[in-house]
Amino acid sequence: MTDPDEPLVSVRDLKKHYPIKEGILSRQVGAAKAVDGVSFDIYPGETLGLVGESGCGKSTAGSSIIRLEDATGGEVLFNGGGRAGRTRNDDGTHPNDVTRFDERELKAFRRDAQMIFQDPSSSFDPRMTVGNSVAELLQVHGMTDRDRRRRIVQNLLERVGLSADDYDRYPHEFSGGQKQRIALARALVLNPDFIVADEPVSALDVSIKAEILSLINDLQEEFGLSLLFISHDMSVIREVCDRVAVMYLGEIVEIGKTEQIFSDPAHPYTEALLSAIPNPDPRSTHEGIELKGTVPSPSDPPSGCRFHTRCHRVIQSEEFDLDQSAWRSVLNLRDRAIAREIDVESVREFVAAETDTDPESVPPDAVKAEIRAEFDLPEQLSDPEAERVLSDALDRMVDDDVEAATETLMEVFTTPCEETKPELLDHGDGHQSSCLRNEPDVGAEAVATASDD
Amino acid sequence: MATDKSNPNFDQVDWDDIASNSGRELSTNAIGTLISTGVLVAILLYDYFIVPANSATFEAVGWGYDVIPLDYMFAFTLILFGFYAVLPLYQNPRMTRYYWKEFRKNRPAVVSLIWLIAIFLLGVLGPLFISPTESELFRKYQPPIWMTIDQNYVIECVGTLAGGACAGTWQHPLGTTQGGKDILTMIIYGMQISMKVGFISTLIAVVIGTAFGTVSAYAGGMVDEVLMRYVDIQQSIPTLILYLLIIYIFGGGLWLLILLLGIFSWEGMARYVRSKALSVTEEEYMKATKISGASSYRIIRHHVIPNSASSIITDITLLIPAFLLAEAQLSFLGLGDSSVPSWGQLISAGRSDLSFAPWIVLAPGLVLFLTILAFNFLGDALLDALNPEAETESE
Numbered sequence: 001m002t003d004p005d006e007p008l009v010s011v012r013d014l015k016k017h018y019p020i021k022e023g024i025l026s027r028q029v030g031a032a033k034a035v036d037g038v039s040f041d042i043y044p045g046e047t048l049g050l051v052g053e054s055g056c057g058k059s060t061a062g063s064s065i066i067r068l069e070d071a072t073g074g075e076v077l078f079n080g081g082g083r084a085g086r087t088r089n090d091d092g093t094h095p096n097d098v099t100r101f102d103e104r105e106l107k108a109f110r111r112d113a114q115m116i117f118q119d120p121s122s123s124f125d126p127r128m129t130v131g132n133s134v135a136e137l138l139q140v141h142g143m144t145d146r147d148r149r150r151r152i153v154q155n156l157l158e159r160v161g162l163s164a165d166d167y168d169r170y171p172h173e174f175s176g177g178q179k180q181r182i183a184l185a186r187a188l189v190l191n192p193d194f195i196v197a198d199e200p201v202s203a204l205d206v207s208i209k210a211e212i213l214s215l216i217n218d219l220q221e222e223f224g225l226s227l228l229f230i231s232h233d234m235s236v237i238r239e240v241c242d243r244v245a246v247m248y249l250g251e252i253v254e255i256g257k258t259e260q261i262f263s264d265p266a267h268p269y270t271e272a273l274l275s276a277i278p279n280p281d282p283r284s285t286h287e288g289i290e291l292k293g294t295v296p297s298p299s300d301p302p303s304g305c306r307f308h309t310r311c312h313r314v315i316q317s318e319e320f321d322l323d324q325s326a327w328r329s330v331l332n333l334r335d336r337a338i339a340r341e342i343d344v345e346s347v348r349e350f351v352a353a354e355t356d357t358d359p360e361s362v363p364p365d366a367v368k369a370e371i372r373a374e375f376d377l378p379e380q381l382s383d384p385e386a387e388r389v390l391s392d393a394l395d396r397m398v399d400d401d402v403e404a405a406t407e408t409l410m411e412v413f414t415t416p417c418e419e420t421k422p423e424l425l426d427h428g429d430g431h432q433s434s435c436l437r438n439e440p441d442v443g444a445e446a447v448a449t450a451s452d453d
Numbered sequence: 454m455a456t457d458k459s460n461p462n463f464d465q466v467d468w469d470d471i472a473s474n475s476g477r478e479l480s481t482n483a484i485g486t487l488i489s490t491g492v493l494v495a496i497l498l499y500d501y502f503i504v505p506a507n508s509a510t511f512e513a514v515g516w517g518y519d520v521i522p523l524d525y526m527f528a529f530t531l532i533l534f535g536f537y538a539v540l541p542l543y544q545n546p547r548m549t550r551y552y553w554k555e556f557r558k559n560r561p562a563v564v565s566l567i568w569l570i571a572i573f574l575l576g577v578l579g580p581l582f583i584s585p586t587e588s589e590l591f592r593k594y595q596p597p598i599w600m601t602i603d604q605n606y607v608i609e610c611v612g613t614l615a616g617g618a619c620a621g622t623w624q625h626p627l628g629t630t631q632g633g634k635d636i637l638t639m640i641i642y643g644m645q646i647s648m649k650v651g652f653i654s655t656l657i658a659v660v661i662g663t664a665f666g667t668v669s670a671y672a673g674g675m676v677d678e679v680l681m682r683y684v685d686i687q688q689s690i691p692t693l694i695l696y697l698l699i700i701y702i703f704g705g706g707l708w709l710l711i712l713l714l715g716i717f718s719w720e721g722m723a724r725y726v727r728s729k730a731l732s733v734t735e736e737e738y739m740k741a742t743k744i745s746g747a748s749s750y751r752i753i754r755h756h757v758i759p760n761s762a763s764s765i766i767t768d769i770t771l772l773i774p775a776f777l778l779a780e781a782q783l784s785f786l787g788l789g790d791s792s793v794p795s796w797g798q799l800i801s802a803g804r805s806d807l808s809f810a811p812w813i814v815l816a817p818g819l820v821l822f823l824t825i826l827a828f829n830f831l832g833d834a835l836l837d838a839l840n841p842e843a844e845t846e847s848e
Contacts, residue, residue: 063740068740106746111468111746114744115741118737119737122737123737125738127760137745137746141472141746142471152463154461191463223464
């Protein structure tokens with residue numbers, strides 16, 4: 001632990017899949033891959049931010065690391081609490097692998113790693129005084145001296161900004177911010193080296209949020225804690241984290257120092273997240289990047305780059321050179337067609353209602369125009385070949401030949417992003433990202449194979 | 454590092470030392486229970502081995518009360534009740550005051566509580582000091598104080614005889630039975646029987662039901678499936694037929710009835726507690742407790758059960774009246790233990806005299822009715838006090 005070069009926590013290819021069961025025999029028919037191969041290191045005294053949309057698996061990653069849930073695969077090496085310097089066993093397993101700890105080791109691990117939860121209102125037993133809730137950890141780990149427990153907890157409550165008298169009060173008597181302070185006390189009371197903070201401030205008011213964040217910073221400095229800070233809020237991440245890992249659909253798409261990520265994001269998803277931070281400058285012409293659609297289901301993640309279904313910078317196939325937003329729209333149309341989610345009939349009825357005519361007599365051109373408007377497609381694509389294919393596909397669609405239209409769209413409009421899985425690429429100084437745009441050779445290769453089809 | 458025990462700094466605790474030397478810590482409640490149970494066992498052993506078979510247990514100190522096996526079970530139940538239901542109220546004065554404040558809003562429930570406490574104290578202490586009533590055939594069918602009876606029915610009128618009618622006296626405030634037994638004394642003795650039935654059966658049902666419900670909810674998966682299917686199976690056993698079969702084979706007895714009532718009535722409680730415990734286990738503080746390194750036993754005992762307490766307690770207030778009624782019904786049908794003076798026995802004994810001596814049936818019947826009503830009122834108020842959300846939902 002004294003060696004600053006050795007990480008306190010090393011997560012390697014961590015996976016957490018939830019089985020999906022069906023039928024009376026509960027046969028497993030698939031798995032929701034909440035976390036699918038995540039790797040990173042956390043060094044002593046460092047705060048690593050884990051950021052992403054809801055449902056991207058960041059909380060699952062946190063609870064698998066701390067073994068609140070059992071991981072499906074991968075390893076989590078924890079080198080704190082006097083475990084430093086151990087080497088691998090002969091069979092390749094590591095004695096510090098949290099996922100393999102037996103009951104005794106796990107209990108010792110609990111003293112070295114704790115967690116703070118998102119919702120302060122439900123993270124305390126309502127029928128226990130907060131003092132007892134905090135002191136319970138001491139008791140669980142064998143401190144039988146009741147008075148000593150009380151002294152320690154009262155002292156700690158004062159350190160986190162409450163009073164010793166609060167020991168005998170019940171959770172409902174505190175505000176959210178106060179409860180989060182008590183939650184910090186609970187996480188600290190066993191003197192851990194590592195704390196997982198799962199959205200610790202997202203349920204709090206802005207002013208309280210700032211107080212808690214500065215308290216976390218102070219305590220971290222004072223006790224040399226390492227933190228895994230899980231959040232969906234980039235502005236909070238910027239305040240507390242030394243390094244940031246951006247997660248999308250169970251994978252890390254970019255990781256690096258906080259300044260690098262914020263000044264020079266290398267992944268389009270990070271760009272989109274950053275653009276969501278409100279800008280206080282009213283003269284700023286900065287336009288937010290709007291991510292359309294929902295996060296795809298983790299039980300059936302998209303092929304290639306998992307972000308390609310929503311990426312605003314999705315790569316175009318070699319033969320086209322369209323406006324980027326038009327290209328995105330074309331792909332959206334294609335994806336919706338593949339999913340059989342375009343209902344021409346209801347578009348026709350919609351147009352009929354708008355123009356007050358009979359659905360039978362709506363001209364096909366009006367329906368086509370409506371579909372284009374629906375998908376933000378321009379009236380005319382800049383590339384004539386693309387335009388020809390698109391309007392041909394729309395014609396067939398209006399003729400109720402969705403099958404053929406979909407086939408045409410699938411054949412012509414392809415992107416290397418859906419075929420090649422990007423590798424994490426190093427940009428130097430620990431900044432890594434996985435996007436085909438950053439891999440010129442692979443990108444070109446993919447384009448070549450795509451045009452071969 | 455020498456551990457200075459007065460140092461209040463959490464970061465200067467030698468955990469390796471503490472974790473390796475940890476002994477078992479007993480709460481006041483556990484210590485109290487152990488000591489009291491020890492005393493009880495000592496008395497039991499003394500009664501069994503030293504006291505001659507046909508003399509009373511406390512003969513040596515000049516007290517003629519003979520302790521029967523059921524009394525030991527009852528005493529043990531009372532010890533548990535005292536240390537795990539009453540003492541915690543004293544230990545958490547602020548919570549107690551809060552619940553009392555909520556509870557007090559419900560007037561009928563407060564009256565019910567007073568009634569039940571009176572029944573409890575009279576039932577537990579009365580028989581220790583009031584000697585059982587003897588049969589005095591000359592004094593049969595004495596009316597209660599405010600009633601009279603045609604003198605043809607009585608042999609000797611204890612009160613005043615006027616105009617061919619015998620009036621009641623304070624000697625027998627509630628009158629006497631056809632055997633000349635004092636009804637008030639019998640009702641007080643019946644209170645103890647009812648308390649025994651209520652407390653012991655309920656203890657059995659609560660222990661099994663809560664264990665099944667909470668473990669099933671906390672463990673989930675296969676354990677849940679097996680436990681709850683077992684509950685299904687047990688629920689389909691016809692308890693009455695089983696009871697008839699058992700008294701046919703072994704002969705009836707109050708203890709047998711109590712045991713059977715307890716063992717075959719917890720299924721509903723298990724389900725009820727499970728559903729509450731399921732929602733409790735989803736709370737975030739469950740995760741926080743798991744992360745603390747606490748054992749499953751500790752989590753269930755200190756977090757799941759206390760937070761499911763509202764369900765457990767309200768279910769108890771439904772179980773007890775059901776037990777009292779079951780005992781009375783079986784006694785009335787002549788299937789109970791005829792050697793104990795329960796309310797049901799008294800009612801059953803008086804039914805043939807209903808036309809001219811209705812008090813024999815009415816007095817114990819009324820007490821039984823009021824007691825059951827009181828439990829129902831109490832249950833309602835407890836549900837509201839312990840679980841304020843339930844009240845707002847129902848409105």
